[in-house]
Amino acid sequence: MFRKTKVFVAFVVAVAFIIGALPTNSVSRAQDTLKIGLLTDKSGALAIYGVELSNGFNLGLQYATNGTMEVGGRKIEVVERDNASDPNTGVSQAQELIETEGAEVLVGAPSSGVTVAVQQVAKDSDVVLFAAPGASPAITGANFNVNTFRVCRNTYQDSLSFVPYAKESGLTKFVILAADYEFGRASAAGFEAVFKAAGLEFVHETIFAPLETNDFTTYLQEVMDSGAQAVIPIWAGDTSVALFQQIAELGVKDKMSVIAAFNSNDIVKLSDPSNIGNVSWIVYHYSLPKNEINDWLVEEHKKAYDGDVPDLFTECAFATAQALVKALEGSSGDATPAALIPQLEGMTFDGPKGTYYIRPGDHQALVPMYIVQLDNLTDPDQKYYKLLKEVPALEIIPPCEAGEERCAMNEAFMESISK
Numbered sequence: 001m002f003r004k005t006k007v008f009v010a011f012v013v014a015v016a017f018i019i020g021a022l023p024t025n026s027v028s029r030a031q032d033t034l035k036i037g038l039l040t041d042k043s044g045a046l047a048i049y050g051v052e053l054s055n056g057f058n059l060g061l062q063y064a065t066n067g068t069m070e071v072g073g074r075k076i077e078v079v080e081r082d083n084a085s086d087p088n089t090g091v092s093q094a095q096e097l098i099e100t101e102g103a104e105v106l107v108g109a110p111s112s113g114v115t116v117a118v119q120q121v122a123k124d125s126d127v128v129l130f131a132a133p134g135a136s137p138a139i140t141g142a143n144f145n146v147n148t149f150r151v152c153r154n155t156y157q158d159s160l161s162f163v164p165y166a167k168e169s170g171l172t173k174f175v176i177l178a179a180d181y182e183f184g185r186a187s188a189a190g191f192e193a194v195f196k197a198a199g200l201e202f203v204h205e206t207i208f209a210p211l212e213t214n215d216f217t218t219y220l221q222e223v224m225d226s227g228a229q230a231v232i233p234i235w236a237g238d239t240s241v242a243l244f245q246q247i248a249e250l251g252v253k254d255k256m257s258v259i260a261a262f263n264s265n266d267i268v269k270l271s272d273p274s275n276i277g278n279v280s281w282i283v284y285h286y287s288l289p290k291n292e293i294n295d296w297l298v299e300e301h302k303k304a305y306d307g308d309v310p311d312l313f314t315e316c317a318f319a320t321a322q323a324l325v326k327a328l329e330g331s332s333g334d335a336t337p338a339a340l341i342p343q344l345e346g347m348t349f350d351g352p353k354g355t356y357y358i359r360p361g362d363h364q365a366l367v368p369m370y371i372v373q374l375d376n377l378t379d380p381d382q383k384y385y386k387l388l389k390e391v392p393a394l395e396i397i398p399p400c401e402a403g404e405e406r407c408a409m410n411e412a413f414m415e416s417i418s419k
Contacts, residue, residue, distance in 0.1 A: 293351055
């Protein structure tokens with residue numbers, strides 16, 4: 001009897017030792033609650049997008065789960081962290097979310113620089129990362145790993161959607177002014193590649209300025225001295241307001257055209273009135289898609305957020321939640337990469353902008369884009385645009401830069417969805 005007791009005690013101690021040695025997230029995966037780590041920015045240069053990410057993702061979960069906030073028999077809990085768009089902070093928060101909070105999936109961030117830094121954390125920790133809404137092509141390109149998916153667009157899709165209009169304008173000589181971080185650098189390279197392939201010329205190397213810049217005088221003078229017919233600002237966040245105000249104040253438009261993406265509503269609202277009549281691309285505006293899912297998003301967003309409408313990146317955060325829930329339904333709630341990756345590769349689904357396609361090779365979503373004209377800055381419902389064209393997802397196919405073997409996986413998929 002004594003011997004059996006000693007054996008039993010030894011067995012219990014051994015099991016306790018093994019469990020204690022397991023990574024925290026391995027233990028959490030046996031729990032009924034599925035924790036999702038949301039990496040956002042509520043206090044930094046991209047805070048306006050952080051709010052859109054948080055609002056859109058939570059509404060997307062509500063929609064995709066029919067309000068239950070459960071999937072595969074598991075309750076969903078979102079644990080949010082504000083990294084202020086600092087990559088080092090993002091990395092430490094991602095690690096803490098996984099190791100301490102038990103997060104099994106990561107989502108974010110507004111900053112492409114944070115997202116790129118967190119990609120390796122997700123891979124090393126064996127969790128899936130949904131990049132949202134950081135738009136650097138490198139995330140699903142040069143920095144690709146199999147644990148990263150992006151349901152949002154990348155900036156190749158921006159340039160591909162607009163280059164026909166650039167050609168029609170008769171402009172041939174361009175210069176880029178870009179924010180000097182991951183998003184600006186990779187996006188500038190993408191714009192150069194797409195525009196050059198269309199026979200357009202860049203007469204000056206890309207002019208980079210820090211994202212936190214508030215006085216753009218030096219950089220805009222260099223733009224005006226470049227000999228270009230048009231400048232393409234590749235910028236994001238709150239300092240966009242200062243940039244475009246100074247473009248007007250310094251007379252940049254008297255010397256050249258300004259071709260820039262339309263931004264979040266609050267940023268556009270503060271734009272210089274001379275921008276009215278401009279034509280450009282936009283990722284999303286709540287007034288543009290005409291479908292039941294977007295109608296639901298608009299209605300529920302107004303209810304949840306004091307009558308405010310969805311904004312620039314609310315849509316892709318919402319669609320990211322849809323893709324995650326659909327994958328978890330297929331995996332019966334198993335959030336491990338081994339279970340989720342087969343569900344997500346090649347997934348198609350309907351979301352706020354229409355049909356979304358996730359390419360299996362590089363995990364980049366194909367989504368529609370919009371060409372619009374700024375019609376006014378005063379509409380009380382923030383209906384600022386006249387729609388010129390909805391550019392279908394399959395007309396703006398970004399290049400695959402995830403390596404030859406991975407990119408070959410996209411070919412059969414593209415044939416299947418193009419039929």
